Amino acid sequence: MIDLCYITGEMSDDFDEALALGVEAGIRTVQLRKGLYGKTIEQLTDEEVLRVKDAQARHDVNAGMLLPPFAKCDIEDTEAVSRQLDILVRTTEIAHTLGTDLVRAFPF
Secondary structure, three states: OOOOEEEHHHHOOOHHHHHHHHHHOOOOEEEEOOOEOOEOHHHOOHHHHHHHHHHHHHHOOEEEEEOOOOOOOOOOOHHHHHHHHHHHHHHHHHHHHHOOOEEOOOOO
16 A cells, blocks of 8 residues: 655645644644754754654554655765665664654665
């Protein structure tokens, strides 16, 4: 089965408004990237992740895929590549808290 979903940050930079608009359209699965209380997914603190989870529960929506900029850099830029593991680890932690195991990655 395929679930319709949308990227909340593409709907609105106000996360709660983005959730409400999606629910109004009948969509209950969201992809998270930016527009999360002024931050991107990998920048969220543990407290902010719980705020996202609470907002999703209030609107009765589920997290689908998380969309960090993991590996969205030049593979020859060793400094940028070295930061990628931190992004992946943090996003994976957030994904598990939000009830998903889907994290997008780029091929460098």
